[in-house]
Amino acid sequence: DRFEYRWRVCPQRIPRSLHRFFWDTAPLKLDLKRHARYIITRVLEKGDLEDWSWLQWTYGAGRRISRHSATVA
Numbered sequence: 001d002r003f004e005y006r007w008r009v010c011p012q013r014i015p016r017s018l019h020r021f022f023w024d025t026a027p028l029k030l031d032l033k034r035h036a037r038y039i040i041t042r043v044l045e046k047g048d049l050e051d052w053s054w055l056q057w058t059y060g061a062g063r064r065i066s067r068h069s070a071t072v073a
Contacts, residue, residue: 014039015054021046032058 019027021042030039043051
């Protein structure tokens with residue numbers, strides 16, 4: 001199962017405002033591409049509309065983010 005997405009602007013790190021969702025890991029060590037499923041799942045589970053907007057912006061506005069499957073479709 002291949003996970004693909006398109007970068008609008010290639011961010012390097014998770015914004016500081018989202019660090020609170022990654023209490024069990026070092027947020028600065030997360031790679032947005034390599035850890036995409038983990039990041040998306042956590043933000044969908046714990047975040048609000050503003051956080052979900054960051055996901056949409058980061059992983060592609062042309063893609064649909066499904067809260068139930070925790071993936072970018």
